[in-house]
Amino acid sequence: MKRSTWFLVIPVLLVLCTVASCSRSSGEVWDDTKTASRYMGRGLRSLGGKQGESRQINSRDDFGFAANWNDDFIPLDEGSDRNKFALNQVPQARTSPGDPDSPIPGIEAFVDPATDAELAKIFNNVQFDLNSELVKGDENMRQMRRMSNFLKKHPELYVFIEGHCCERGPQAYNLALGSRRSNSVRNFLVKDGVNLDNLFTISYGKERPLVQGAGEDTLRVNRRAQFKVFKR
Amino acid sequence: MRFFRWLVCACTLFSVGLSAAGHRQQGDDGAIVVRLPTESRLIPLYLAKFNRTESSFEKKHVSRLMGVLDFDLAHNGMTKIVSRGKEMEMLAGSVTFDAPRNVEAWKTRNIYYVVRGSVKGKNLNIEVLAVNQGTVQAINDIALTGDLSQDRVTMHRVADSIHYALFKTPGIASTKFLYTIKERPGDSQDATKWTSEVWEADYDGNNTRQITHDACLCVTPTYIPPKKGVSSCGALLYVSYKTGQPKIYMASLRDGKGRRFSPLPGNQLMPSISRQRDKVSFISDVTSNPDVFLQPFNPEVGALGKPRQIFTARYATQGSPVFSPDGKKVAFVSNKDGPPRIYIMDIPAPGAATKSIRPQLLTKRNRENSAPAWSPDGTKVAYCAKTGAWRQIWIANLITGEERQLTQGNGNKENPTWGPNSLHLIFNSASEEVSDLYLINLNQPEAVKISGGKGEKRFPCWEPVTSM
Numbered sequence: 001m002k003r004s005t006w007f008l009v010i011p012v013l014l015v016l017c018t019v020a021s022c023s024r025s026s027g028e029v030w031d032d033t034k035t036a037s038r039y040m041g042r043g044l045r046s047l048g049g050k051q052g053e054s055r056q057i058n059s060r061d062d063f064g065f066a067a068n069w070n071d072d073f074i075p076l077d078e079g080s081d082r083n084k085f086a087l088n089q090v091p092q093a094r095t096s097p098g099d100p101d102s103p104i105p106g107i108e109a110f111v112d113p114a115t116d117a118e119l120a121k122i123f124n125n126v127q128f129d130l131n132s133e134l135v136k137g138d139e140n141m142r143q144m145r146r147m148s149n150f151l152k153k154h155p156e157l158y159v160f161i162e163g164h165c166c167e168r169g170p171q172a173y174n175l176a177l178g179s180r181r182s183n184s185v186r187n188f189l190v191k192d193g194v195n196l197d198n199l200f201t202i203s204y205g206k207e208r209p210l211v212q213g214a215g216e217d218t219l220r221v222n223r224r225a226q227f228k229v230f231k232r
Numbered sequence: 233m234r235f236f237r238w239l240v241c242a243c244t245l246f247s248v249g250l251s252a253a254g255h256r257q258q259g260d261d262g263a264i265v266v267r268l269p270t271e272s273r274l275i276p277l278y279l280a281k282f283n284r285t286e287s288s289f290e291k292k293h294v295s296r297l298m299g300v301l302d303f304d305l306a307h308n309g310m311t312k313i314v315s316r317g318k319e320m321e322m323l324a325g326s327v328t329f330d331a332p333r334n335v336e337a338w339k340t341r342n343i344y345y346v347v348r349g350s351v352k353g354k355n356l357n358i359e360v361l362a363v364n365q366g367t368v369q370a371i372n373d374i375a376l377t378g379d380l381s382q383d384r385v386t387m388h389r390v391a392d393s394i395h396y397a398l399f400k401t402p403g404i405a406s407t408k409f410l411y412t413i414k415e416r417p418g419d420s421q422d423a424t425k426w427t428s429e430v431w432e433a434d435y436d437g438n439n440t441r442q443i444t445h446d447a448c449l450c451v452t453p454t455y456i457p458p459k460k461g462v463s464s465c466g467a468l469l470y471v472s473y474k475t476g477q478p479k480i481y482m483a484s485l486r487d488g489k490g491r492r493f494s495p496l497p498g499n500q501l502m503p504s505i506s507r508q509r510d511k512v513s514f515i516s517d518v519t520s521n522p523d524v525f526l527q528p529f530n531p532e533v534g535a536l537g538k539p540r541q542i543f544t545a546r547y548a549t550q551g552s553p554v555f556s557p558d559g560k561k562v563a564f565v566s567n568k569d570g571p572p573r574i575y576i577m578d579i580p581a582p583g584a585a586t587k588s589i590r591p592q593l594l595t596k597r598n599r600e601n602s603a604p605a606w607s608p609d610g611t612k613v614a615y616c617a618k619t620g621a622w623r624q625i626w627i628a629n630l631i632t633g634e635e636r637q638l639t640q641g642n643g644n645k646e647n648p649t650w651g652p653n654s655l656h657l658i659f660n661s662a663s664e665e666v667s668d669l670y671l672i673n674l675n676q677p678e679a680v681k682i683s684g685g686k687g688e689k690r691f692p693c694w695e696p697v698t699s700m
Binding site: 073075089091094098133160169179201203209 | 234414421423426428449452473474475476477478479497498499501502515517519520522525539540541542543544550551552572582583584586589600602623644646647665690691
């Protein structure tokens with residue numbers, strides 16, 4: 001192609017790109033960049049053998065429990081994806097606290113671990129990034145290991161894992177996001193060997209902020225998993 | 233020189249592109265403002281003062297009832313109330329207000345309908361003059377009790393009768409809606425002490441009454457539609473945290489005592505019931521992921537058989553499923569492709585292959601969309617979307633594919649619910665620690681606040697009515 005043609009093509013391409021990105025806010029462009037990098041990151045990590053929440057499995061025998069959904073509900077058929085995703089499918093406890101046939105009482109019998117000196121050191125809040133349910137960061141991981149080790153030694157303890165969101169998100173959607181956060185913590189603990197029947201999830205969405213206000217520090221503190229404990 | 237000419241061309245194209253890209257207007261607070269067409273579709277109506285010379289009731293009571301009718305006629309989405317004036321009061325008060333010369337006088341003032349009432353003893357009589365036709369319709373001997381709450385209901389019926397007489401379609405003034413009020417006992421800052429109960433109110437926010445008394449968090453109530461031939465709803469589904477985990481309960485509107493809807497383990501959230509009353513969709517994390525489920529249902533018996541999973545997306549959050557009016561599709565929120573968006577899918581068969589389910593993206597315009605509400609006529613989906621600094625209510629037209637912003641201004645507006653006429657909506661708007669309910673319709677761009685008092689009012693759900 002002649003040099004003169006390039007001098008025409010390049011500016012046209014520049015204009016097209018500019019129009020496309022100028023019609024969106026900087027926040028939207030940043031959002032898309034993060035989304036793309038999230039998926040790229042997963043791909044790159046898997047090439048290096050680090051798959052974050054998931055790992056390569058070959059059959060359902062590769063993990064400790066076999067979820068049999070047919071007792072509770074009719075699942076969709078995930079076909080060949082079933083093994084890929086099975087590691088994230090940690091069944092809920094067989095009975096819910098406070099149910100008529102449950103040996104575990106309802107929430108009114110569970111206490112804030114901060115009221116007990118020993119429990120207060122173990123059950124600190126786990127924090128989350130905006131719009132995320134991933135448990136990450138050194139402090140969070142230390143917290144998770146502490147809880148896991150403690151719960152494995154104390155099978156008489158039952159824990160409500162509450163998933164909370166900050167004020168930024170919509171009310172209804174946050175009820176579901178809170179569920180993702182509490183299950184993210186629960187899945188980690190169960191996969192680490194804690195009895196799944198000792199752990200229950202509650203999603204509070206943004207209904208129960210720890211601190212009120214709109215500042216970034218406040219929002220960050222409210223994006224959390226928090227715990228209530230019952231000793232049988 | 234030749235290079236210089238090319239450089240000038242490139243710079244010109246660049247600057248044209250920049251100016252073409254910036255279409256959005258920004259309000260003073262940074263919010264995006266969408267200018268709607270200014271021509272009003274509302275028909276001018278004159279509401280004369282009630283004649284109460286022979287009334288058994290005090291002036292204050294009659295004024296209040298007039299106020300109810302005034303509100304109903306001003307917010308029905310069809311008429312606008314013309315301001316009162318001395319001359320028009322004289323015209324309206326004339327014995328022969330439908331005489332040809334008086335009709336001409338109304339025409340010159342561009343008034344299409346005149347409504348006047350008189351209270352004689354304990355009865356109200358209403359006359360409606362259709363100016364263009366020169367005809368009068370009368371509703372006589374409407375019994376009043378003197379009790380404001382009962383007489384409000386009567387006035388709403390009058391408004392609906394007038395609406396039907398003028399437009400041959402049912403009005404919405406006699407309908408009700410459910411909502412929740414979240415309260416902080418003693419203004420406590422400790423959120424663990426906050427409670428939220430389900431309430432019901434007339435569509436204008438009055439005649440409120442508490443339905444649930446769970447003394448805990450109750451959210452997302454929804455009516456169970458009435459049977460064919462029955463005009464009003466008798467029961468509801470709602471989510472309560474009374475045992476700890478959020479579970480769906482079914483309760484009668486009469487006593488509000490909930491009984492468990494499903495024994496499914498884990499969290500159950502955001503129930504929605506089909507117009508046919510035969511299935512309930514909801515969100516459950518029984519698989520440790522919040523997915524969309526469907527439960528066959530009979531309102532007299534409850535849940536039938538096992539629920540079935542109808543949508544899942546790993547590493548994604550799903551929420552707010554709602555049925556299409558024909559019960560064959562579901563709209564729901566998912567962040568499977570990035571920020572939360574609204575999708576529509578056909579309800580899959582039990583045990584369908586995940587790969588065969590192809591939800592269609594509905595909301596292409598905005599990010600962070602949530603709380604879809606399908607209009608009863610099936611042509612629109614209302615939802616909330618992050619628009620600049622605030623959440624606003626948007627309407628997606630399913631026929632044209634157009635998405636348009638309905639609300640403007642400060643406050644996060646969420647949880648829209650349609651009136652049975654597919655014209656009106658109620659939503660909640662919140663800023664800081666205040667949340668109130670607002671009424672709006674597609675023909676009148678200004679929303680009007682319909683709630684007051686303490687507590688955060690949220691999650692409205694408008695009564696589905698079989699007659700519309």
